Amino acid sequence: xxxxxxxxxDCKRRKVKCDGQLPACNRCVAGGHGIxxxxxxxxxxxxxxxxxxxxxxxxxxxxxLQSPAPQQSDSVLxxxxxxxxxxxxxxxxxxxxxxxxxxxxxxxxxQKDGGICPNCLWxxxxxxxxxxxxxxxxxxxxxxxxxxxxxxxxxAMFSSTRQSDFLSPSPNLVNVIYLWGIHLSKDDRFxxxxxAFLDRSASFDLSSQHSQHVLHNIQxxxxxxxxxxxxxxxxxxxxxxxxxxxxxISYGLHKQASADSTIRLPPPRDSVExxxxxxxxxxALFFYKVVSVQAQASSRISVIVDEMIDTPxxxxxxxxxxxSVPTNPRFILTFKSFIDAPSxxxxxxTMEAIVKAASFYERAKYFGVEWRSVQWDADEDIxxxxxxxxxxxxxxxxPDISEFVGPYTNFAWLSSATLLQLAIIFLHSSREHIDSNxxxxxxxQAAANMIVRFKNAQCIPxxxxxxxHMWYLVCETLVGGIRxxxxxxxxxxxxxxxxxSLKIVIDAMERNENRAYANFRHVQVDYPILVQ
Numbered sequence: 039x040x041x042x043x044x045x046x047x048d049c050k051r052r053k054v055k056c057d058g059q060l061p062a063c064n065r066c067v068a069g070g071h072g073i074x075x076x077x078x079x080x081x082x083x084x085x086x087x088x089x090x091x092x093x094x095x096x097x098x099x100x101x102x103l104q105s106p107a108p109q110q111s112d113s114v115l116x117x118x119x120x121x122x123x124x125x126x127x128x129x130x131x132x133x134x135x136x137x138x139x140x141x142x143x144x145x146x147x148x149q150k151d152g153g154i155c156p157n158c159l160w161x162x163x164x165x166x167x168x169x170x171x172x173x174x175x176x177x178x179x180x181x182x183x184x185x186x187x188x189x190x191x192x193x194a195m196f197s198s199t200r201q202s203d204f205l206s207p208s209p210n211l212v213n214v215i216y217l218w219g220i221h222l223s224k225d226d227r228f229x230x231x232x233x234a235f236l237d238r239s240a241s242f243d244l245s246s247q248h249s250q251h252v253l254h255n256i257q258x259x260x261x262x263x264x265x266x267x268x269x270x271x272x273x274x275x276x277x278x279x280x281x282x283x284x285x286x287i288s289y290g291l292h293k294q295a296s297a298d299s300t301i302r303l304p305p306p307r308d309s310v311e312x313x314x315x316x317x318x319x320x321x322a323l324f325f326y327k328v329v330s331v332q333a334q335a336s337s338r339i340s341v342i343v344d345e346m347i348d349t350p351x352x353x354x355x356x357x358x359x360x361x362s363v364p365t366n367p368r369f370i371l372t373f374k375s376f377i378d379a380p381s382x383x384x385x386x387x388t389m390e391a392i393v394k395a396a397s398f399y400e401r402a403k404y405f406g407v408e409w410r411s412v413q414w415d416a417d418e419d420i421x422x423x424x425x426x427x428x429x430x431x432x433x434x435x436x437p438d439i440s441e442f443v444g445p446y447t448n449f450a451w452l453s454s455a456t457l458l459q460l461a462i463i464f465l466h467s468s469r470e471h472i473d474s475n476x477x478x479x480x481x482x483q484a485a486a487n488m489i490v491r492f493k494n495a496q497c498i499p500x501x502x503x504x505x506x507h508m509w510y511l512v513c514e515t516l517v518g519g520i521r522x523x524x525x526x527x528x529x530x531x532x533x534x535x536x537x538x539s540l541k542i543v544i545d546a547m548e549r550n551e552n553r554a555y556a557n558f559r560h561v562q563v564d565y566p567i568l569v570q
Contacts, residue, residue, distance in 0.1 A: 046075050051341050052404070055417050069404065071336045093287055093346075171219025171228065178222060181449055181502045183260040183325060185317040185389075186253065187310050187355060208254035210242040214261045221265065236265070244281065249303055252289055256282050256318045260325055268503035272333035279329055280339075282322040287343065291319040294349040295366035313358030320352050320389050325504070327396040328457070331403055332507045340400065347373040352389035373397070380428045384437060388450035391437070395454035395461075398429050402461035406468045426465060433458050439491055449501060452492045456508045459485040463515050475519075479536065482515040486539035489546050501550050509543045516540040 045056035046063050048071075056063050062075035172195075179188070194207050217235040220228045239262050244255050259282035266275035286292055290301040294316060306312040327340055348371055350364035357363075364386075366372060377397060385391040405425050436458065442451045462481035466474035485508075516536050523533040 044077070046077050048075060048338060048341075051345070054421060069336075070334070071338065074336065074338060171216060171223055174222040175215055175219045178218075182218060182264045183321055183502070184257070185260075185321040186257055186314055187358075190310070208247070208251035208258065210239065210244070210251075211254040211258040211261075213242070214239050214258045214265070217265060218261060221268075239265075244285070249289075252285060252303060253314055253318050256285050256322060259285070260321055263325060263329065264503050267329060267332070267507070272329055272507075273335075275329050276326075276333045276335050279322065279326045283326050283339075283343065286319045286322050287346075291315055292343060292347045292349055294319070295369050295372075296348055309361050309363045310355075310358045312363050313353065313355065316349055316364065317352050317355075317389055319347075319349050320393050323347075324389070324393045324396050327400045328504045331400060332504065337400055337404060344373045344377060344397075345371065347371060351385070351393070352387045354387045357387075377401070380432050384435065388442075388447055391454045392450055392457070394432070395436075395457040398432060398461040399457040399464070401425065402429065402464040406465040422465075429458070429461055429465065439488075448492055452488055453502060453505055453508075455488050456485050456505070456512070459488075460508055460511055463511065467515075475522075478515055479519045482512050482519070483535060483539045485509075485512045486516075486542045489542055501546075506547055506550055509547050512543050513540060513547070516543070 040056060040058040044058055046058075046066060048066055049056035049063060054065065056065060058077075060077075062072035066072045066075035175182075176188075191207060195212065213235060217232065217239055220232045220235060223229070239258070242255075242258075247255055259278045263275040263278035263282070266272070266278065289303055290296075294301060301315075303315070306315060323340075323343070327337075329335075330337055330340060348366055348369055350366040350372060353362060353364050376394065380394075385394060402425070405422060436455065437451070439448060439451045439455075442448050459481040463478045466477045466481075489509075516539055519536045520533045520540070523536070
C-alpha cells in the first residue's frame with residue numbers, strides 16, 4: 039500500500055490511485071505518457087512544477103501595452119453572424135431557450151473582377167475577393183469556432199469610413215478568414231491560391247502582437263486549427279490550439295474574476311468586449327479538449343489549466359449587447375468546482391453547454407480508454423461508478439433540442455449531445471462485460487438518432503470539423519458491434535439496428551466532405567450489406 043502523499047503528480051491532480059512504481063507508475067504508462075510521470079521531490083523541481091512556474095512568470099512579466107480606449111462610435115454596421123443569438127425565457131422554470139437568429143446581413147456588394155493574384159488579394163482594401171468570399175465564410179462562422187462580435191469585426195474590415203474606435207483587424211485573422219472563404223467557395227479562380235493563404239496563416243509571428251489584437255489572434259488560431267482538422271491534420275491543429283490557449287493564459291483570460299486580476303489587456307470598452315474576452319478563453323479551451331482526444335495528445339496541460347480557471351462561464355452575445363456580463367464575486371475556481379461536483383443546473387449559453395460536455399468527453403477517455411491496462415480493484419471501481427453517475431446525471435439534465443431555436447443553435451445541441459454519448463462509449467469500452475458493451479451500442483445508436491433529430495442539417499452546408507471525428511468514433515463503435523454479431527461472438531443482439539445507424543452516420547460524414555474521413559467507406563469491403 040503506497041503511503042499517503044507519495045503518489046505521482048499526475049495521479050495526485052486527478053485524485054486517482056497510484057501504485058508508486060518507478061520510474062513511472064502503471065497508470066501513466068497505460069495512459070501513454072509514462073515518460074511524463076513524475077514524483078514530488080523536495081530536492082529538485084519537477085517538469086510540471088517548472089511549467090506552472092513558467093506560466094506564473096509569463097503572467098507577471100508581460101507588461102500592459104494599452105492606451106486609453108476611445109469611446110464607441112454609434113455607426114456600427116447592422117451585420118449579424120448566425121449563431122450569436124441571445125437567451126429569452128420560454129417559461130419561468132425553463133430559462134434555456136435561444137433566440138432564432140435573424141437573417142444574415144453579412145453580404146457585401148462585390149466589385150468587378152479585374153484579375154486576381156495573391157498579392158493583390160492581400161493588399162487591396164476593397165477587392166472583389168473580399169466581398170464575395172466573406173459570403174461563404176459568414177454562414178459557417180459559428181461552426182468554425184467564431185466567438186467575436188460580428189458587426190464590429192465587419193465594420194473594421196469593410197467600412198470605408200472606419201471610425202477610430204474600430205481598430206483594424208489583425209492581418210493574421212483577416213488572412214485566415216480569407217483562407218476559409220477560398221476553401222468553402224469551391225471556386226477555381228480562388229482555390230489555386232488556397233495553399234498560399236495557408237502558408238501565410240501558418241507563418242505569422244505572434245510574439246510582438248499589439249494588445250488590441252490579442253483576441254483577433256486567438257480567433258485566428260482557432261479558425262486555423264479547425265481548417266487543419268478538416269484537412270486531416272489534427273496534430274498540426276493541436277499546435278495552433280496550444281498557441282491559442284497559451285495566449286489566453288499569458289494575458290490572464292483564464293483568471294478574469296480574480297481579485298488581483300492578472301489580465302494584461304486594456305480595460306474592456308463595454309460589456310460586448312468583456313464578453314468577447316470570456317468567450318475567447320472558453321472557445322480555446324473547448325477546442326483544445328476536443329482536438330486533443332482526436333490527436334491522441336496528453337491531457338496533462340488541460341488538467342493543470344482546469345485547476346486555475348476562475349473566469350465565469352459565457353453568456354450569449356445578445357446578453358453582452360444588452361449590458362449583461364457573467365460574474366464570479368466569490369472568485370471560485372469555475373471549472374474545478376464543476377468537475378469536482380457537477381450540478382444539474384442548466385447551462386446558460388451554448389458555449390457553456392459545449393464546454394461542459396467536452397469536459398466529460400475528455401475525462402471519460404481518461405477514466406475509460408487510458409485505464410484499460412490498469413489493474414482494477416475496489417477503489418478503482420468506486421471512482422468509475424462515481425464518474426459514470428455524474429455523467430448520466432448531467433445527460434439527464436441536458437436541454438432537449440426543442441429548447442434550441444434555429445439551425446445554428448441546433449448545431450450546438452448536436453455537438454454537445456454527441457460528445458456526451460461518446461463519453462459513455464469511452465467509459466465503457468475498457469470493460470469487457472455484456473452490460474458495458476450494450477451501453478456502448480446504445481450510446482452509438484443514440485448519437486445516430488441525434489443526426490435524424492437535427493432537422494435543420496440540410497440548411498447548414500458544413501458542421502464543425504471536430505464533429506466529423508466524433509461521427510468517425512461512433513462509426514468505429516457500430517462497426518465493432520456489427521463484427522461481433524456477424525462473427526457469432528454476440529448471440530444476444532441483432533445487427534439490423536446497428537447497420538441502419540451506421541448508414542445514417544456515414545451519410546452525415548460524406549455530406550460534410552471532410553478530407554480526413556473521405557475514405558471511411560472502406561467498410562464497404564468488409565460489410566457490403568451496408569451500402570446495398
